[in-house]
Structure formats: C-alpha cells, structure tokens
Amino acid sequence: MNLEMRIGLGQFNVLTDEKLAYIKQLGADDFLMNTPKLPGDKRWELEDLVDLKKRADKAELRLMALENVPIPFYDKAMLGLPGRDEQIEHMKYTIRNMGKAGIPILGYHWIPSSVWRTPDPAVLRGGATATRFDFEAHRDAEPTHGRIFTADEMWDNYHYYMSRILPVAEESNVRLALHPDDPPIPMLGGVARIFSSFEGFKRAMDTFDSPYHGLDFCMGCWSEMGGHDYVIKAIRHFGGAGKIIYVHFRDVQGNVPCFNECFINEGNVEPYEVMRTLKEVGFTGFMITDHVPRFVDDTDWHHRGRAYAIGYMTAMLEMVNKQQPVPA
Numbered sequence: 001m002n003l004e005m006r007i008g009l010g011q012f013n014v015l016t017d018e019k020l021a022y023i024k025q026l027g028a029d030d031f032l033m034n035t036p037k038l039p040g041d042k043r044w045e046l047e048d049l050v051d052l053k054k055r056a057d058k059a060e061l062r063l064m065a066l067e068n069v070p071i072p073f074y075d076k077a078m079l080g081l082p083g084r085d086e087q088i089e090h091m092k093y094t095i096r097n098m099g100k101a102g103i104p105i106l107g108y109h110w111i112p113s114s115v116w117r118t119p120d121p122a123v124l125r126g127g128a129t130a131t132r133f134d135f136e137a138h139r140d141a142e143p144t145h146g147r148i149f150t151a152d153e154m155w156d157n158y159h160y161y162m163s164r165i166l167p168v169a170e171e172s173n174v175r176l177a178l179h180p181d182d183p184p185i186p187m188l189g190g191v192a193r194i195f196s197s198f199e200g201f202k203r204a205m206d207t208f209d210s211p212y213h214g215l216d217f218c219m220g221c222w223s224e225m226g227g228h229d230y231v232i233k234a235i236r237h238f239g240g241a242g243k244i245i246y247v248h249f250r251d252v253q254g255n256v257p258c259f260n261e262c263f264i265n266e267g268n269v270e271p272y273e274v275m276r277t278l279k280e281v282g283f284t285g286f287m288i289t290d291h292v293p294r295f296v297d298d299t300d301w302h303h304r305g306r307a308y309a310i311g312y313m314t315a316m317l318e319m320v321n322k323q324q325p326v327p328a
Contacts, residue, residue: 002284002322005287006285007026007027007028007286008028009022009024009310010033010067011290013035020061023061024060024061028061029062030061030064031064032065033058033283033287034067035070036052042072042090043090043097044069044098046097048081049097050101063103064286065246065307066107067087067106067177067179068179069094069106069108071114073087074087075112075174078112079112083187088161094149096171098172099171103174103179104175105175106177107179108176111181111182112144117132117133118134118138124262125263128290129293130260130261130292132261133224134257135185136257139220142189142190147190148191151192154194158204159207166213168201169212173212175213176213178215178216180195180222182220182221182224183196183257184219184256187266197225201238215243215245217238217245217248219231219251219269221246221248222234223255224255227255227269228269228273232277235274239281239283242282247278249271249275249287249288249313251268253268254268255268263293263308264312271278276323279321287313290306293305295308
C-alpha cells in the first residue's frame with residue numbers, strides 16, 4: 001500500500017461507533033488506539049485484536065497502530081526485575097497476534113513511572129486550558145519504584161528487552177515505534193529517563209537498526225527538549241533515515257524544566273515548517289493531534305480541541321502538497 005503523508009486521529013482506548021464516525025467526518029482515514037481497553041491483564045488475545053480490525057475495516061478506516069500496552073504488561077522488563085522473562089514472552093505473544101490481525105504498528109515507551117504533569121492546568125487564550133509541567137514541584141518526589149534506577153540500568157534493561165522483542169516484531173511484520181520520555185527530564189521519581197535527548201534516540205536506533213524499528217515522533221516532546229531547531233534537527237536526521245513511523249503533532253510553550261501545552265499555532269515550533277520538513281525527508285506516515293487544549297464545553301476526549309487542531313493540520317498539509325512534489 002503506497003500512501004502519502006496524511007492526517008489521522010488517536011488518543012482513545014475504547015472503539016465506539018461515535019469515534020469511528022467522528023474520525024470519518026474530520027476527513028481522516030487512519031487512526032490509532034492508545035492503551036486500548038481489551039481483556040487480559042498480561043497479554044492481548046487474537047480474537048480481540050481481530051474484532052478491532054474488523055470494526056475499522058467496516059467503517060472504511062485503517063487501524064494503523066496500537067500505541068502502548070498497559071505498563072503492567074512489561075514494567076518488570078523495563079526495570080529488570082524478577083518476572084521480566086515471563087512478561088517478555090507475553091509481549092512476544094501479543095506482537096504475534098497483532099501481526100496475525102493485520103495491525104501493523106505497536107507504539108511503545110520506556111517510562112515505567114508514566115507521563116508526569118503538574119497539577120492545575122495552564123490557562124490559554126479565552127480561558128482554554130492545557131497541561132503543564134514544572135520540575136520544581138517534583139524535585140523532591142519520592143522514588144516511584146522503591147529505589148534509584150540509574151541510566152546504565154535502564155539501558156541494560158532496554159537492550160535485554162529489545163534483543164528479544166525486535167526479532168519477533170520482524171517475523172510478525174509489526175513495526176515498533178518508540179515514544180520519547182515525557183517530560184524529557186534525565187530522572188524523575190528515582191527512575192532514569194533514557195529517551196529524553198537526541199543522543200538517546202540515536203543510540204537506540206543505531207543499536208537496534210531495523211526497518212521494523214523507528215520513532216513515534218512526538219513533536220511536543222522534542223519541542224520540550226529544545227524548541228524549534230531541535231525538532232527540525234531530529235526530523236532531518238531520523239526522518240531522512242526513514243526512522244519516523246508516525247507523528248504526534250502537538251507543541252508546547254517553554255522547554256524543560258518548565259513548559260505547558262498549547263494551541264498548535266502558539267508554541268515553540270513553526271508548524272508549517274515542521275510539516276514541510278517532514279515532506280522534504282520523504283515521510284509517508286500519518287500524523288495525529290495527540291494532546292490538545294480543552295475548549296469551552298468540551299468533552300473528556302476534547303472533541304472541540306481536536307477538531308480545531310485537525311482543521312489547522314489539514315490546511316497546512318494541503319499547502320505543503322501544493323507547493324512541493326511528492327519525493328520520488
């Protein structure tokens with residue numbers, strides 16, 4: 001299937017008829033589900049994955065990715081704890097089932113203590129709100145997993161995991177897409193965050209170099225790391241090497257250690273230049289809105305905020321396509 005760079009939706013965990021209709025109404029053909037709520041507390045079964053795929057097909061949409069399994073599926077693997085080998089076998093089982101079901105991408109992260117945000121949202125124009133992070137509020141946080149886990153440990157655990165998982169992904173025709181640490185602080189809650197810099201991602205991609213391994217390129221996280229120039233640098237390097245599998249197209253104001261999410265056109269990066277650069281390096285994947293501000297009378301899933309972002313992205317993509325030919 002030869003596809004071009006395009007718009008998709010995601011960031012929901014239950015597939016409803018309403019979600020399918022909404023995606024189609026916004027003009028998207030692709031979607032992903034984030035940590036889908038499926039039966040099983042250790043792994044996902046084939047019949048449940050096939051059901052998701054069939055429902056997408058019936059709605060004439062493409063279920064392109066499942067982004068993240070529940071953290072308890074592989075927390076021992078991330079931390080190098082007893083029981084990790086059992087978890088890895090379950091992950092192999094899940095990946096094989098995704099391949100059999102025809103779901104081509106598994107997004108993953110290496111953040112056993114999850115995403116962190118600071119309470120009380122940032123207030124944007126007109127009273128819209130968005131999440132924020134201020135390291136000072138978390139500097140003295142207790143270890144989330146009982147002790148300090150160093151960067152060397154987390155790298156060792158990552159190598160142990162990927163050396164066993166990537167061959168199964170290759171055999172199963174499932175691409176693995178790595179998401180950055182969010183926020184990209186070197187350590188939070190006593191756990192080192194090894195994917196918080198360009199160098200960390202380069203090490204991962206160079207060590208486990210495969211057509212089935214690449215990036216869930218979260219523009220917002222890269223913006224948190226270093227702003228516009230850092231985002232462009234990463235796109236040119238990883239996108240030029242064909243390592244960007246799909247994109248979270250969001251932005252923030254400020255960088256670590258203090259930032260807040262914002263409207264797509266009011267952040268650190270110039271979004272049109274980002275989209276144009278993606279086109280220049282030959283990116284042919286899909287882009288989702290990821291997190292968005294909450295509008296007045298919005299839903300928990302932020303339907304209104306997503307519609308605004310999707311409209312903005314669609315207009316930019318039309319302009320990029322008109323101004324640049326598709327790379328040969």
